[in-house]
Amino acid sequence: MMPCETVALYVHIPFCRSRCHYCAFNTYAGLESLIPAYGEALMAEARSAPEVRARTLYLGGGTPSLLPAELLARLLDFLRGRFGLPEGAEVTLEANPGTVDETYLWAARAAGVNRLSLGVQSVHEDELRLLGRRHTWSEAVAAVRAARAAGMDVVNLDLIYGLPGQTLARWQETLEAALALEPDHLSLYALTLEEGTPLEQRVACGELPPPDDDLAAEMYEWAEEHLERAGFVHYEISNWAQIGPEGPRVCQHNLVYWHNEPYLGLGAGAASWWGGRRWNNVRHPEEYIRRLTAGGLVAENVEEIPLRLEMGETMMMGLRLLEGVDDARFRARFGRGLAGVFGAELAHLAEQGLMEWDGQTARLTPRGRLLGNRVFVEFL
Numbered sequence: 001m002m003p004c005e006t007v008a009l010y011v012h013i014p015f016c017r018s019r020c021h022y023c024a025f026n027t028y029a030g031l032e033s034l035i036p037a038y039g040e041a042l043m044a045e046a047r048s049a050p051e052v053r054a055r056t057l058y059l060g061g062g063t064p065s066l067l068p069a070e071l072l073a074r075l076l077d078f079l080r081g082r083f084g085l086p087e088g089a090e091v092t093l094e095a096n097p098g099t100v101d102e103t104y105l106w107a108a109r110a111a112g113v114n115r116l117s118l119g120v121q122s123v124h125e126d127e128l129r130l131l132g133r134r135h136t137w138s139e140a141v142a143a144v145r146a147a148r149a150a151g152m153d154v155v156n157l158d159l160i161y162g163l164p165g166q167t168l169a170r171w172q173e174t175l176e177a178a179l180a181l182e183p184d185h186l187s188l189y190a191l192t193l194e195e196g197t198p199l200e201q202r203v204a205c206g207e208l209p210p211p212d213d214d215l216a217a218e219m220y221e222w223a224e225e226h227l228e229r230a231g232f233v234h235y236e237i238s239n240w241a242q243i244g245p246e247g248p249r250v251c252q253h254n255l256v257y258w259h260n261e262p263y264l265g266l267g268a269g270a271a272s273w274w275g276g277r278r279w280n281n282v283r284h285p286e287e288y289i290r291r292l293t294a295g296g297l298v299a300e301n302v303e304e305i306p307l308r309l310e311m312g313e314t315m316m317m318g319l320r321l322l323e324g325v326d327d328a329r330f331r332a333r334f335g336r337g338l339a340g341v342f343g344a345e346l347a348h349l350a351e352q353g354l355m356e357w358d359g360q361t362a363r364l365t366p367r368g369r370l371l372g373n374r375v376f377v378e379f380l
């Protein structure tokens with residue numbers, strides 16, 4: 001069969017050295033001994049995956065930088081061949097400071113990784129401890145230097161704000177320190193207290209103050225202004241890109257999600273959206289390996305996505321982008337314009353000051369960006 005469609009290819013690596021106190025991702029501590037078998041299982045899943053071509057590749061987790069360098073190189077080589085990844089395509093590796101050094105990153109770069117996304121989170125050691133992060137700020141600085149030395153094209157830093165008890169000044173110090181490292185890209189996330197996590201429980205029992213939404217909004221607005229002055233392009237609610245020789249260094253892989261275009265996920269718990277269907281894989285890595293070793297299937301919860309839902313999700317994802325949703329692009333994809341499908345919702349949100357709609361583009365106002373979830377539900 002001829003490869004027919006391009007997708008963003010995601011590979012999930014569900015292993016971490018320990019669980020951070022706020023984390024609700026599908027990841028496991030103490031199972032690193034499974035990594036070699038997991039690598040084989042990933043390749044087995046790739047062999048039986050749909051006949052598609054990949055335009056980007058993203059290794060997320062978990063902590064993908066726990067993959068030994070030789071396995072990483074073999075996996076990337078295999079996936080590049082299997083999915084026809086073009087030369088120079090964006091290949092991202094998520095990593096935690098303290099798990100990578102220059103030797104590892106040289107090997108990753110030689111294997112084709114050109115974008116490194118580092119979970120740095122905070123400059124303050126007490127905040128890192130509160131979050132249950134294993135690394136220190138100086139390890140984050142060392143990881144950025146090593147990434148530069150290894151020749152990574154793009155270095156992204158993830159930072160978290162809105163921590164219990166965090167002041168605006170402390171957040172400003174984190175962002176200033178991160179900027180001093182000259183990243184190409186920044187992802188800033190407000191802390192969400194996920195049910196059942198140790199951090200949520202400490203807040204629930206009154207040991208820590210609950211998050212202050214107004215203060216978190218102030219932190220976000222300060223970051224928006226500050227990053228604009230620092231020359232960053234704010235292109236998605238939580239993402240900023242520095243300008244490179246070919247324009248803003250936006251994450252090409254995530255753009256596929258925000259445009260609600262097809263993606264294929266490999267690995268335990270990974271989600272896919274392709275051919276009008278969405279599904280996710282079995283979550284636990286042991287079960288994932290077991291099924292693939294036995295020649296079985298790992299996809300679960302396969303769901304047909306009706307057109308109306310696809311249109312709503314295209315709005316929900318597209319409005320995360322500051323460029324908004326373009327009527328002509330929407331019409332080319334669905335055969336109907338935004339006004340015809342969502343006229344009432346757009347008018348209602350514009351009245352509330354959450355949306356700008358000029359008949360050609362729908363985009364969130366600054367207030368809409370702060371209250372995104374209130375907007376998104378309107379389209380589903």
Ligand code: SF4
Pocket residue numbers: 015016018019020023024025027061062063096119
């Ligand atoms: S490193 Fe990331 S994925 Fe792993 S436990 Fe911490 S937050 Fe979760």
